[in-house]
Amino acid sequence: xxxxGIPWRGTITAADRGYFRRARxxxxxxxxxxxxxxVTGLEAVNFGYPLKDADGKVxxxxxxxxxxxxxxxxxxTTPLPEDGTITVLDRNGVVIGRHPIIKAVQAGQKLPNRxxxxxxxxxxxxxxxxxxxxxxxxxxxxxxxxxxxxGTIPIRVLVSLPLGEIFTDANxxxxxxxxxxxxxxxLLVLGAWYGTEVFVLRNIRTLLDTARRVRSGDLGARxxxxxxxxxxxxxxxxFDEMAETLQRRxxxxxxxxxxxxxxxxxxxxxxxxxTRYLRELLPRELLTAKRKGTALAVIMxxxxxxKRVNDSxxxxxxxxxxxELGALFKKSIRGSDIACRYGGEEFAxxxxxxxxxxxxxxxxxxxxxxxxxxxxxxxxxxxGLTVSLGVALFPYHADQTTTLLRKADEALYQAKGAGRDRVxxxxxxxxxxxxxxxxxxxxxxxx
Ligand code: GH3
Ligand code: MG
Ligand code: MG
Numbered sequence: 001x002x003x004x005g006i007p008w009r010g011t012i013t014a015a016d017r018g019y020f021r022r023a024r025x026x027x028x029x030x031x032x033x034x035x036x037x038x039v040t041g042l043e044a045v046n047f048g049y050p051l052k053d054a055d056g057k058v059x060x061x062x063x064x065x066x067x068x069x070x071x072x073x074x075x076x077t078t079p080l081p082e083d084g085t086i087t088v089l090d091r092n093g094v095v096i097g098r099h100p101i102i103k104a105v106q107a108g109q110k111l112p113n114r115x116x117x118x119x120x121x122x123x124x125x126x127x128x129x130x131x132x133x134x135x136x137x138x139x140x141x142x143x144x145x146x147x148x149x150x151g152t153i154p155i156r157v158l159v160s161l162p163l164g165e166i167f168t169d170a171n172x173x174x175x176x177x178x179x180x181x182x183x184x185x186x187l188l189v190l191g192a193w194y195g196t197e198v199f200v201l202r203n204i205r206t207l208l209d210t211a212r213r214v215r216s217g218d219l220g221a222r223x224x225x226x227x228x229x230x231x232x233x234x235x236x237x238x239f240d241e242m243a244e245t246l247q248r249r250x251x252x253x254x255x256x257x258x259x260x261x262x263x264x265x266x267x268x269x270x271x272x273x274x275t276r277y278l279r280e281l282l283p284r285e286l287l288t289a290k291r292k293g294t295a296l297a298v299i300m301x302x303x304x305x306x307k308r309v310n311d312s313x314x315x316x317x318x319x320x321x322x323x324e325l326g327a328l329f330k331k332s333i334r335g336s337d338i339a340c341r342y343g344g345e346e347f348a349x350x351x352x353x354x355x356x357x358x359x360x361x362x363x364x365x366x367x368x369x370x371x372x373x374x375x376x377x378x379x380x381x382x383x384g385l386t387v388s389l390g391v392a393l394f395p396y397h398a399d400q401t402t403t404l405l406r407k408a409d410e411a412l413y414q415a416k417g418a419g420r421d422r423v424x425x426x427x428x429x430x431x432x433x434x435x436x437x438x439x440x441x442x443x444x445x446x447x
Pocket of ligand 3: 302303344345346
């Protein structure tokens with residue numbers, strides 16, 4: 001026993017109790033027999049309910065003890081004609097409830113009247129006449145209240161009434177009805193725990209908890225109520241299927257949103273990032289660089305005489321060239337760098353954690369790689385493709401996104417002016433005024 005509903009310390013085993021053994025072996029609800037509780041010391045009948053893991057294996061038994069008082073109370077509230085008695089018996093014929101309480105019929109002992117006991121145990125239910133110890137004949141009605149998984153009847157209700165000459169058939173029918181009422185009441189009490197608490201309440205709790213979790217965004221929550229065939233389990237199954245659909249739709253939606261977001265920041269022709277992305281990203285990158293005290297380079301690239309490609313080979317060929325260039329730029333950057341299509345045939349590459357010299361070298365490599373490209377369109381070679389590149393660095397030349405881009409652009413146009421197919425790194429001499437935070441220990445870059 002690992003825990004209990006009332007204060008209790010120590011170790012107790014319930015392994016020998018009938019309700020425990022049957023619940024464990026059969027995996028089903030089982031009612032025990034008259035016993036003296038090992039914790040309470042009270043006379044009781046225990047109800048055992050198996051706890052199962054996901055594979056249906058019994059891992060424990062939860063039980064509730066019904067003090068004999070509970071049975072007595074039910075018996076006392078059952079409407080009976082005068083001199084009528086009601087007795088509740090366990091599976092062994094031991095009295096576990098009685099009204100009225102009399103010395104001759106003691107709780108915890110077998111029903112003293114052997115003939116009555118035999119008659120009750122000969123059939124699950126029935127009506128018979130028998131004489132009491134005092135010789136008075138009585139009418140007995142008995143009924144099984146529940147059934148254990150091993151087929152035994154754990155609780156029987158026995159109602160008896162005095163049988164006089166005056167009893168007519170009609171009166172007997174009345175007695176039967178009264179006994180039926182008593183049995184129904186008893187069933188109701190037992191059902192209150194077995195039906196309501198164990199199955200209904202627990203399953204409702206599971207349903208509510210799962211609904212709460214799903215509502216708070218945990219779409220992976222499931223009730224797991226699939227094992228039984230009752231209505232609540234059906235609701236659980238429906239709920240889980242609904243949660244499954246919700247989760248699937250949520251995933252589809254997230255995927256669609258992600259795709260949309262990707263599209264919004266991607267250039268469809270080259271697959272590189274677009275200007276929108278660059279303008280969103282650059283301020284963040286500048287902040288990071290500022291925090292880390294590192295430099296960041298922007299390389300602006302513009303294709304030389306690109307109009308000629310369009311004019312001589314057509315717009316489609318121009319597009320093809322832009323695609324190839326995009327692929328080349330993507331190939332020539334590191335994981336932490338970003339390549340964007342800045343506009344028509346202009347590109348920008350952001351190098352995080354760069355030095356002036358490092359950025360120049362990378363720009364040179366790109367320039368040389370473009371020059372080496374051997375492109376063709378419709379079988380005709382596209383020769384002489386070159387690019388001009390302008391480089392500006394944060395924080396040496398600018399500490400703001402727009403100025404940094406402008407400085408790189410100006411360097412690019414210097415390269416154009418100087419004859420194209422070359423790299424110009426923004427001169428240290430025209431470095432922008434620096435904020436004290438970013439400029440403190442930085443020497444001007446070589447250009
Ligand atoms: P340079 O830059 O060396 O001064 O000469 P350029 O011929 O490249 O001149 P400019 O930058 O003014 O012209 C760019 C041309 O690129 C103009 C435009 O038709 C073409 N262009 C811009 N976007 C695209 C595009 O998506 N596809 C194609 N095929 N052409 C484009
Ligand atoms: Mg151009
Ligand atoms: Mg241009």
